[in-house]
Amino acid sequence: MTDFQQLYSRYADDIYRFALYLCGDAADAEDITAETFVRVLTGKTPLISATIKGYLLTIARNLYLESLRRSKRRTDFPPELVDTAALPEQVAGDRAELDALRSHLQRFPEDDRTALLLRSEGLSYEEIADALDISLASAKVKVHRLRLKLAEWRARRERTQI
């Protein structure tokens, strides 16, 4: 299990975070993360990326798409209900911000979300293009478009909060 533990301790945080923002639901993100490592370690998925992180993230994305097809549901998850009153003010604020972001992300097309999340996880535009099977230019457009929309959303949120 040494290989598993090394792989898990190095990448579990990244895969879970990616899955969480992609699907918007903590329980689904746990399932996707666990299954990603099972797929890798049982050799069920062929090599599809130049880096192991890209490989894992691509598997996680494919699992998410599989789960969507299985359940025939579109993602429009409400943010998880968390009793923020029980948390310290700063933590509660961060948590609320994260929940709002997670929820807001679900409004955009899956491939746009994936492109931005993969870029945020440090993948190159070439790797994103490969993972999504799109052109390099499309990968850049998807990332830039969503990044701008999120920045505009944040700016609007800040303005309304003031």
Place this chain on the structure above:
Amino acid sequence: METVHRNIILDLLPSYIGGEASAETRALVEAHAQHDPEIARIIRAGAPDITGSSSATQPPDALERKTILRLRRSIRRKMAYVAIATVSILMIPLVAMQFTGEVNWSPADFIVMGMLLIGTGLAYVLISQVSDSRTYHAAVGVAVVTGLLLIWINLAVGIIGSEDNPANALYIGVILIGLVGVGIARLRPRGMARTLFAMAVFQLLVPVIAMIIWRPSLADPPGIAGVFMLNALFAALFAVAGLLFRHSAGDSRD
């Protein structure tokens, strides 16, 4: 300074926000933001920190255990496939025995063959867990199937003369080299490649050693040329597995 159209700034803004813009682009966007409050607000807000680590975006501690349990379940499922495949293969001689006298397996034959098949299947399942490389899986497949054939042929008819010929005991050495090598290599592809090459070399040496010690017995069918050709075939298969392991070492991504 020449005025830049707002749409151009909006085109540049994602690169700026993402920290991917050149110094010139940054200067251009910042100069524009000084007299465009909306752009300035977007820049101040920036893109959300998606990679930011917080307790809300970290997997729960129990997830590691959950993943291990899933992994074990997956391995158990594969073992069940091995058992089903073994029973299915053993059904062939069992059914044949009902229709022809040509096939006549004793219970011991079934037990030995069953153990060989299960051992081969489990060896493949367990060793192939080590890597997700298809080349590594192919190498494991070639190696275990060749090992299985070597043992089976020796038990059934023997490579050198009949199965009772003591020279055939030399092939235990090939399998022992494999087992010891796998232990030393700890399943790492380069070490596995060296192990398979050593097995191939010893396989080629077996008829030579047999000729020195038991020369007369090599005259029995399949004859000296036949024995050397069979050994060369097995050695070639072990060498192919070794080459595949060596190739998979280049695929490993750790």
